Amino acid sequence: MTTQETPAAPDKPASLGTALNQWYDRHARDLPWRSPGTTPWAVLLSEIMSQQTPVARVVPLWTAWLERWPTPADLAEAPTDEILRAWANLGYPRRALRLRECARAIVTDHHGRVPDTVPELLALPGIGDYTARAVAAFAFGCAVPVVDTNVRRVQRRLARGEFLQGTAKAGDLADVADLMPWVDDDPALTRRGYRNPRHRPEDRREAVGMCASLMELGATVCTAKSPQCGICPVSDRCRWIALGRPAPSAADSAAAKKRVQKFEGTDRQVRGRIMAILRAEGTTEVAVDEFTGTSDDAEQRARALESLVADGLVTQTDAGPGARYRLPR
Missing domain, CATH: 1.10.1670 (Endonuclease Iii, domain 2)
Incomplete structure (x- = not known):
């Protein structure tokens, strides 16, 4: 009598997480902040810099920042003009000043160590829900949903x-x-x-x-x-x-198009052009008429300058027709 073999059970499909994680191990981009040994401060810095900014633009500046300010204590003492120059063309330069506020809070409230829980991270200046969760997950291995x-x-x-x-x-x-x-x-x-x-x-x-x-x-x-x-x-x-x-x-497509922010011709673009002039190497103070090329609209130029001063990104040193501007110190 021939013994009948029991057919092998079919392979159990991999779980969703297993399938995703195996794919990630083989195909994930080689980004420097994913390297073993990356500090929590470096992870936090990468998350702030990467917001609304292409990764290719972030990598060299992230590297330069860490060489210059490798710890929160280092950034906490940095002058404003140096921070804004180092931020270069990442955009939304208020993030740079908020980073310094964050660094100072880490030094004052956490002995210079980035906290490792979502609530503590959320309490830091400039840290929103996404960033808090991303740092908790990527720097400290917390299993919390991170939603971008x-x-x-x-x-x-x-x-x-x-x-x-x-x-x-x-x-x-x-x-x-x-x-x-x-x-x-x-x-x-x-x-x-x-x-x-x-x-x-x-x-x-x-x-x-x-x-x-x-x-x-x-x-x-x-x-x-x-x-x-x-x-x-x-x-x-x-x-x-x-x-x-x-x-x-059609309604969803139209709504998605409305959510796309245009950049060309906006005050944000003019602000960026003004900041680029002020960040230029060797620049100290700039006369108001040197900003003429940032926009054909004089009212827009004035509005952009006024908003930069209000945001603490630019300092006005003289008033009137001969007004002069510089980066804060």
């Missing part, structure tokens, strides 16, 4: 079948947490009893990895306009693909 535009897009395509990520909403954190096998005690979620009672050590490790892999997938594969579904590691469980990749409605 890229993560929101991945979640809404994957779980809801929506092509456009839409605007941020209160439920985004819980929606992303639902993708994770484990979430640490989280001030935004634990009030609702958000914990997985079947927690295993591997669940937490997987969840920590997902903080980065979800973001990387949205930045490089599940992009806003041209998602590369053919190379997506989780395309087999994507609701948007299962629904036939439906196009967004």
Whole structure:
């Protein structure tokens, strides 16, 4: 009598987190702040610099800042004009001054060490919910949902079948947490009893990895306009693909276009041009008529200068027709 062999059980599909994290290990961009041994301060700096700024522009300036101010204590003592010059063309220069405020608070309130919990990070000047969670996850290995535009897009395509990520909403954190096998005690979620009672050590490790892999997938594969579904590691469980990749409605498309901020011709562009003149090497004070080339509109130039002074980014040294301006010291 021939013994009949029991057929082998089919391989169990990898969990969402495992599939994402294995893909990340093979394909993630080689960014310097992801290197082993990167300090929490360096991670915090990378997150602030990367807000609304292309990564390629951030990398060299992030490196230069760390060489110059490797710790919060170093930046806390830096003069304003040096900080603004070092910020260069990253845009939104108020971030640079808020970074110094943040550094001073870290020195004063945390003995020079970046705090490692979301509530403590949120209490720092200039640190919002996204940045606090990103630093907690990427610098300290906390399993907390980190939600930016890229993560929101991945979640809404994957779980809801929506092509456009839409605007941020209160439920985004819980929606992303639902993708994770484990979430640490989280001030935004634990009030609702958000914990997985079947927690295993591997669940937490997987969840920590997902903080980065979800973001990387949205930045490089599940992009806003041209998602590369053919190379997506989780395309087999994507609701948007299962629904036939439906196009967004005309109303949703129109709303998305409205959310795109134009830059050309705006006061923000003129402010940037003025700051570039003041940051130039060897520049001390600049006469008001030297800003003529920043805009053809004299009222816009005046408005931009006035707002820069109000924001503490520029100092006016003389008034009237011969007004002069410089970077604060």
